[in-house]
Amino acid sequence: MASRYLWRRVGQAVTTILMIVLVNFLLFRAMPGSPDRILARNPNVSPAAIEQTRARWGIDKPLVPDQLVAYLAATIQGDLGLSFASRGEPVTEVIAGRLGPTLLLFGLGEVIAIFVGLGLGAYAGWRRGGPVDLVGNGVSLVLYSMPYFLLGMILLLIFASTLHWFPSFGMTTPGKTYDSVFEYLADLGAHLVLPVATVALGLIGQYSILMRSSILETLGDDYITTARAKGIRSGRILRSHAVPNALLPAVSLIAINLGYVVAGAITVEVVFNWPGLGTLTVEALAARDYPVLQGVFLVLSISVVLANLLADMIYGRLDPRVRA
Amino acid sequence: MTAPAVALLTAPRPVDHLARRVLRRPDGGAGVVILTFFTVLALVPDLLVGPLQTAVTATGGRLEAPSTTHLLGTDEIGRDMLNLTVHGTRISMVIGLLATVITIILGGVIGVVGGFVGGRTDGVLMRITDFFLVLPTFVLALILAPIIADVIGSGSVFFGVRTTLFVIVIVVGITSWASTARIIRAQTLSLKERPFVDRARVIGAGRRHIMARHILPNVVNLIVANAVLVFAGAVLTETTLSFVGLGDPFQPSWGQILNAAEEVGAPSLGAWWYFVPAGACIVLVVFAFTLVGTALDDLLNPRRRARR
Numbered sequence: 001m002a003s004r005y006l007w008r009r010v011g012q013a014v015t016t017i018l019m020i021v022l023v024n025f026l027l028f029r030a031m032p033g034s035p036d037r038i039l040a041r042n043p044n045v046s047p048a049a050i051e052q053t054r055a056r057w058g059i060d061k062p063l064v065p066d067q068l069v070a071y072l073a074a075t076i077q078g079d080l081g082l083s084f085a086s087r088g089e090p091v092t093e094v095i096a097g098r099l100g101p102t103l104l105l106f107g108l109g110e111v112i113a114i115f116v117g118l119g120l121g122a123y124a125g126w127r128r129g130g131p132v133d134l135v136g137n138g139v140s141l142v143l144y145s146m147p148y149f150l151l152g153m154i155l156l157l158i159f160a161s162t163l164h165w166f167p168s169f170g171m172t173t174p175g176k177t178y179d180s181v182f183e184y185l186a187d188l189g190a191h192l193v194l195p196v197a198t199v200a201l202g203l204i205g206q207y208s209i210l211m212r213s214s215i216l217e218t219l220g221d222d223y224i225t226t227a228r229a230k231g232i233r234s235g236r237i238l239r240s241h242a243v244p245n246a247l248l249p250a251v252s253l254i255a256i257n258l259g260y261v262v263a264g265a266i267t268v269e270v271v272f273n274w275p276g277l278g279t280l281t282v283e284a285l286a287a288r289d290y291p292v293l294q295g296v297f298l299v300l301s302i303s304v305v306l307a308n309l310l311a312d313m314i315y316g317r318l319d320p321r322v323r324a
Numbered sequence: 325m326t327a328p329a330v331a332l333l334t335a336p337r338p339v340d341h342l343a344r345r346v347l348r349r350p351d352g353g354a355g356v357v358i359l360t361f362f363t364v365l366a367l368v369p370d371l372l373v374g375p376l377q378t379a380v381t382a383t384g385g386r387l388e389a390p391s392t393t394h395l396l397g398t399d400e401i402g403r404d405m406l407n408l409t410v411h412g413t414r415i416s417m418v419i420g421l422l423a424t425v426i427t428i429i430l431g432g433v434i435g436v437v438g439g440f441v442g443g444r445t446d447g448v449l450m451r452i453t454d455f456f457l458v459l460p461t462f463v464l465a466l467i468l469a470p471i472i473a474d475v476i477g478s479g480s481v482f483f484g485v486r487t488t489l490f491v492i493v494i495v496v497g498i499t500s501w502a503s504t505a506r507i508i509r510a511q512t513l514s515l516k517e518r519p520f521v522d523r524a525r526v527i528g529a530g531r532r533h534i535m536a537r538h539i540l541p542n543v544v545n546l547i548v549a550n551a552v553l554v555f556a557g558a559v560l561t562e563t564t565l566s567f568v569g570l571g572d573p574f575q576p577s578w579g580q581i582l583n584a585a586e587e588v589g590a591p592s593l594g595a596w597w598y599f600v601p602a603g604a605c606i607v608l609v610v611f612a613f614t615l616v617g618t619a620l621d622d623l624l625n626p627r628r629r630a631r632r
Contacts, residue, residue, distance in 0.1 A: 016454075016455060016458055019455050020459070027467055027471070030471050141611060141614065142607060142611065144614070145556075145606075145607045145608075145610035145611040145614060146606070146610075147560055147563050147564055147567070147582075147603075147606065149564070149586075150599070150603040150606065150607075153582070153585070153586065153590075153591045153603070154591075154600070154603070156591040156592065157591045157594065157596055160591075160592070161591060161592045161593070161594050162594060168591075168592050169592075256457065258460075259457075259458065259459060259461060259462075260460075260462070262460040262462060262463060263460065263462030263463070263561075263564055264564075266462070266463075267564055267568065270567075270568065270586070271586065271591075281463070281466065281568075282569065285470075285568060285569060285570070286569055288470060290467075290470075293467050294467060296463060297460075297464060297466075297467055300460045300463050301458075301459055301460055301463070301464075304458060304459070304460050305458055308458055
């Protein structure tokens with residue numbers, strides 16, 4: 001039974017990815033400006049030359065199936081076209097070069113946020129109305145209402161330009177030479193603090209609200225009352241009865257919200273000049289570098305779909321009711 | 325579920341009644357007060373701070389700190405920040421409102437039709453909905469924006485808002501209707517099993533008539549509650565889209581002000597007055613909408629109500 005549930009989810013994920021590729025294909029055809037349309041504006045270019053260009057780029061063939069098949073084949077082989085802005089470099093290479101810094105920044109921020117946010121939310125829900133709940137809930141709601149980049153700008157203002165505790169931009173100090181690996185890591189670490197703090201704080205607001213309401217839902221359930229009636233200590237009920245059950249909806253909500261986190265990701269990188277996918281996206285947007293934009297869209301949406309699939313698999317393992 | 329639903333149906337004016345109950349709650353009341361304040365700012369900015377300042381009519385020097393003449397300082401071309409921030413209210417709120425209307429219409433129609441018609445139509449509609457739910461819609465918005473800008477062109481003015489801003493309105497609408505559709509569909513599924521729908525069908529009402537006259541009035545409350553939350557999301561999305569450079573420099577929405585602050589390097593220069601006021605407005609508005617939305621949700625969602 002377990003495997004059937006799993007296979008259905010994998011099938012859905014594959015369908016979603018195919019739809020994403022299809023949307024990408026159609027969007028590219030809707031984009032303003034194509035080689036032949038640019039040539040056609042020039043009256044001195046002969047129809048034969050235009051025809052030749054159309055054949056050169058494969059746009060003389062019908063949209064479906066020829067162009068679509070060619071596009072699918074290229075995409076599967078990792079060929080996402082050439083960047084307009086980066087001197088015709090392949091999009092795949094442009095994106096690959098920016099993937100590392102983004103994964104570092106968001107991996108760290110996400111891990112910190114999951115532990116702190118879920119812990120805070122669980123405790124706040126458990127001690128509902130207590131000081132941690134009141135302060136934590138207020139702070140979480142404000143963080144939740146705040147765009148990530150605004151939080152970043154405020155942290156930058158306080159800790160970089162007023163207190164001078166941390167560097168204000170980039171991943172490392174420009175032009176600096178390092179004597180040892182540790183010196184490099186220290187420099188990288190100092191640059192990481194503010195962006196990671198921004199991402200983590202933004203997510204903590206979201207996660208603690210989710211976890212708090214999830215805990216509140218479980219507290220009304222019968223097995224909690226049963227546990228209390230059996231005389232189990234309060235801390236143990238929280239850890240072994242309430243939290244494991246409250247984690248389930250929280251996990252799936254975290255996965256669903258990943259798509260929104262991506263938006264925050266892009267803007268935080270801009271504030272701190274972090275050389276990742278976010279700054280790449282905004283650069284590509286300013287230069288109207290469509291191939292890179294579409295490549296980023298493809299990479300990010302497939303990652304979100306896969307993360308959702310992963311969350312469902314974890315969910316399936318944690319909650320036997322889902323498998324039935 | 326049945327008891328409150330009957331109460332809603334028999335109450336003389338359910339929406340009126342609901343509004344009073346929201347106002348009586350501390351969170352709902354506070355939210356409504358904040359929103360009223362910003363609505364006033366949005367309606368009569370000229371009366372409060374004079375006409376929108378431009379590079380030509382700027383009244384101060386470059387990046388002046390707050391003083392008695394410029395309560396919130398000035399920007400890099402000497403415009404008064406209080407003036408810009410108050411005028412930004414109208415632009416941010418109008419974009420938010422229009423985007424919410426598009427979102428609600430799309431989500432409402434897809435939800436009601438999917439839930440009521442069912443079968444294959446529902447299957448297809450919900451597949452599309454789930455697709456949009458999973459997608460990082462913000463990145464899709466970034467790709468869509470230049471295409472839509474190309475389609476509607478730029479320059480002309482509509483209701484005091486330049487058409488370039490409609491790019492953001494349409495993009496937000498297209499990318500945020502999915503959760504509304506899900507919520508409305510769920511409610512429609514339960515409504516269509518109710519006796520009054522059967523009665524309508526028995527006396528020969530068509531599908532379209534039942535959807536418009538029997539289902540829709542019963543999901544209006546839910547739509548209102550959802551619209552409040554959608555509005556908060558729309559303001560945030562507008563802010564983010566403007567921040568990455570998709571806004572209109574001639575129409576300083578709050579997001580556009582933050583974008584300008586970032587480009588000038590205001591955080592590094594210590595020019596807090598450039599972005600903190602606009603930022604505070606965004607947080608307050610989103611916070612207020614969230615408060616009202618939660619209050620409505622608590623009042624309308626029977627599952628939550630039972631827990632209290």
